[in-house]
Amino acid sequence: MSYLEGWKSQIIKLSHGASVGHLPDAEGDNWEYTSDQLSSLVHADNNASFTVALISAPLEDNYYMRRLGDKVAVLSLFEMAEIVRFSDFTVENYILRNIYELAVLYAANGALILSDAYSWAHDDVRGCLFDMNANKSDIVFSLHQPKLCDACKARVLSKQVDSGFLPALSKELQKIKKALYFRMSEWVKAHPILALIVAALSAISLNLIASVIFEKAKCLFPWLG
Numbered sequence: 453m454s455y456l457e458g459w460k461s462q463i464i465k466l467s468h469g470a471s472v473g474h475l476p477d478a479e480g481d482n483w484e485y486t487s488d489q490l491s492s493l494v495h496a497d498n499n500a501s502f503t504v505a506l507i508s509a510p511l512e513d514n515y516y517m518r519r520l521g522d523k524v525a526v527l528s529l530f531e532m533a534e535i536v537r538f539s540d541f542t543v544e545n546y547i548l549r550n551i552y553e554l555a556v557l558y559a560a561n562g563a564l565i566l567s568d569a570y571s572w573a574h575d576d577v578r579g580c581l582f583d584m585n586a587n588k589s590d591i592v593f594s595l596h597q598p599k600l601c602d603a604c605k606a607r608v609l610s611k612q613v614d615s616g617f618l619p620a621l622s623k624e625l626q627k628i629k630k631a632l633y634f635r636m637s638e639w640v641k642a643h644p645i646l647a648l649i650v651a652a653l654s655a656i657s658l659n660l661i662a663s664v665i666f667e668k669a670k671c672l673f674p675w676l677g
């Protein structure tokens with residue numbers, strides 16, 4: 453949680469709130485927590501614009517995120533923790549991506565539940581915060597530097613939002629990305645021949661540097677040669 457609380461942002465400020473130590477048994481037929489049940493368990497923190505509860509159990513209709521009210525949402529790690537880790541992302545990537553999705557909704561509507569009937573989510577996978585991800589594993593396409601697609605951007609612009617909101621959002625979403633090691637390893641997988649050439653060139657240049665250093669060292673310490 454400290455990584456999330458330390459997240460630098462002009463749009464969101466995350467803080468860890470109160471938690472429920474022991475959940476009651478799930479009311480759903482398949483051991484999932486229904487929205488009604490969760491609504492009675494999770495309450496909005498009065499000091500925050502909205503509250504997001506994290507839960508490891510499945511949610512109603514197998515969604516990974518549900519909005520329970522204007523100020524409360526619940527985000528499930530059920531199956532999602534494996535999906536994101538399998539693709540070399542972190543659970544923090546997943547949490548941040550979804551909090552930004554809620555933050556856009558909140559900024560545009562002043563509440564998590566929309567006042568109009570049209571959902572923001574689109575079936576098409578565009579690497580956008582509002583990809584529906586009916587197939588849960590499609591979330592990986594909006595975990596590395598997610599963005600708002602043109603249609604969603606236009607929708608934000610049609611609402612009363614601060615003029616600095618979209619530029620700040622786009623800058624901050626760039627910071628949600630895979631760790632450097634995994635990005636390098638993907639580059640090597642995508643360009644194996646080039647990677648070999650780079651490795652060979654680095655070996656030669658290291659050798660040259662070593663020779664130069666050795667020649668210099670011989671001048672300073674003649675007993676070396």
Ligand SMILES: [Zn+2]
Binds near residue numbers: 574578582605
């Ligand atoms: Zn979109």
